[in-house]
Amino acid sequence: MALVSRGSHHLKPGVANSFDQQAGNLASLVRSYYQRGWVPATSSNFSVRSEDNEDWIVISQSGKDKEYIASHDFMLVDLEGQCIQPKGAKPSAETLLHTSLYKNTEIGAVLHTHSLDSIMAAEVLRENGVISMQGLELLKAFSGIETHESTIDIPVFQNIQDMKELSERVLHSFSKSGWPVGYVIEGHGIYTWGKSLAEAKRHLEALEYLFNFHLRRKNHGGH
């Protein structure tokens, strides 16, 4: 995806009337992922670009239990990760990993889970810094891929607690090697995104499926 620059046309927060619906849709998806075991307890973060202002991000607040997450557990931040509303809401430490993606592409949603398959894949399948997956029909879930005879490479980054540094390493890598459909942080989890929430969902579920298949193949003595 190409880098974009876009004008800033902030609406007043009080005018933002898509928030509840966007947060509610996202909350519903997150609760579903909790049930799959991808987002234990209060872990993981999820966001969509606001329909009211393209420089605003609707993102889950810090420390909310994902089994029960609802629209009021989300907040609006700007592209620097600063709180717009509700006043005093605490953004997650990883908010920067979300906003830096929105700032540099036209994506509309970012999904981050702690799924064990993504972590195992990084540990078991990584070669030359990427998890390379090919040969499955489901690769066609990624925009632009039209045959199973394709390969996707998911880069793996070392886990560090300095989010600014981590987000810079991620973007630096993407600027050199091109934007992947997602990336994994060692011992931590997966980030993926899409033009819309629907596309990001498709990418996440496809990646989980691909990780799972390649881990099972490895388990059965496959390559």
Added chain:
Amino acid sequence: MALVSRGSHHLKPGVANSFDQQAGNLASLVRSYYQRGWVPATSSNFSVRSEDNEDWIVISQSGKDKEYIASHDFMLVDLEGQCIQPKGAKPSAETLLHTSLYKNTEIGAVLHTHSLDSIMAAEVLRENGVISMQGLELLKAFSGIETHESTIDIPVFQNIQDMKELSERVLHSFSKSGWPVGYVIEGHGIYTWGKSLAEAKRHLEALEYLFNFHLRRKNHGGH
């Protein structure tokens, strides 16, 4: 199942009043399969023969998310896979794999999933082009089988993106070796069918169970 020829007695689309109920029943089943992980994201296709006209097929439209699929995500096509209604609805690329089965047998429903067990079975258990399974009571889920001392062979086909070619290879193989209860496409998923939706459901769940058992047996060092 024997090949059948049947008269064409098209009703006007507007008269088709079983559509909503048939699509709704099928949608409910598909959502249930989504929860099992057999149809990630927008993958997979499902169809039943219309009760209004035996030359019409009720089939899932292209690109619908299976977690939320509902009756309005289905469409009517004819046996060539051409859209009857709703106007402008886009059939999946794999529609031909469904209609070619309906055209050549008296089946009433076709279920296709991307289940990982079916793909793993094709990779791990295949011998001489088929996955051969025997010895389980659940084999009696297939019409005509009355003892666990039976064997079913599920043929495996190479995945290709040319659906016309693929459907011809499938039918050619069936015309030579007889109709199986289902088949697997490498790295892609499973197709199965039945006289009714209830029978196709029984076949799909039995096949998944059989794949799962034989994979687990293999994992435990069995044959």
Added chain:
Amino acid sequence: MALVSRGSHHLKPGVANSFDQQAGNLASLVRSYYQRGWVPATSSNFSVRSEDNEDWIVISQSGKDKEYIASHDFMLVDLEGQCIQPKGAKPSAETLLHTSLYKNTEIGAVLHTHSLDSIMAAEVLRENGVISMQGLELLKAFSGIETHESTIDIPVFQNIQDMKELSERVLHSFSKSGWPVGYVIEGHGIYTWGKSLAEAKRHLEALEYLFNFHLRRKNHGGH
């Protein structure tokens, strides 16, 4: 459990007014087990002794899909497995395996599933004709067991399609070796029971848990 003889005091079928509630409770449990994958498609049978007449059994009818099973999918049979009501309802071929248990003990419920863990356990863990399990706190789920330092032996029988012969072999074995808490049929599934439906449920879930643990231990190289 001791053999019992009991007087016969048939009520008229029309008087049986506990049927709906007993069948409904059982149906609810079966749907829950379907969701766990223990009763794929139309497989498996479930029964409770009628509260209206101790010589009547409420049992699932043949061929009902367990995902949707409801009280109207059950029937009343006598201890020979003959239909009492509704008229014309078809008992499962395995009804005899249920009624022969009720006839010879005071149990109130029989649960039979096709769970893969029970089948794998029979294949992987059997020694001298039994699956022997010990050392787990959950053994206390079985009536009369008060410490984890206990052992239960689950006998395994060969699968045959002659239900009369099979039920005789089962009862003959029990009369020699004492009544176990359940038994497994090779490549088929598990039978367990209890004084009440609640106890049978506790036994089934404990057995599944024990099978699963011992299979996992075996997988990790344990004994």
Added chain:
Amino acid sequence: MALVSRGSHHLKPGVANSFDQQAGNLASLVRSYYQRGWVPATSSNFSVRSEDNEDWIVISQSGKDKEYIASHDFMLVDLEGQCIQPKGAKPSAETLLHTSLYKNTEIGAVLHTHSLDSIMAAEVLRENGVISMQGLELLKAFSGIETHESTIDIPVFQNIQDMKELSERVLHSFSKSGWPVGYVIEGHGIYTWGKSLAEAKRHLEALEYLFNFHLRRKNHGGH
């Protein structure tokens, strides 16, 4: 957590009006854990400190099926495990393992499950009496841990049926080695706790996730 002494200011049982809500919240969580397979049948115990009196504990009654557990399946006990209400309710034999924790710390909730991963972890991963886990982002789910470069040690105790003796061994070990975030009893299950039910939930789900990861890593030949 430091030991605390606190004044006793018993309210009359009839005044306890938080009971229903606290028991209801806990019941809802337990039903959710049942669905994950962590609390088969009637096993496991769950408790929270009463909001009406810090020397009262809301705890599940003995022998209740966890699939259906509701607020009326709980009871109030004092810190010696004696029943306060409802009159005649039977506390679980393991009540002492709960109350001894409340007596010696300021925790507000104790969760105990029979999860197979906790038991397998004790069997497969234990070294020098503890399950040692490190390197995962989810370690930050534990209060006071701020980086994945941390280690938690979960002590493992031998299973015995004398609850008084077991609870003394547990507390003696904690007084020597410091309070862990939870402990495992061999062949039995896990105990964990937190200042609030929310924190205990976070701890339990994080521990299950960590066990699962380390078992999978071991399975893939990792250390």
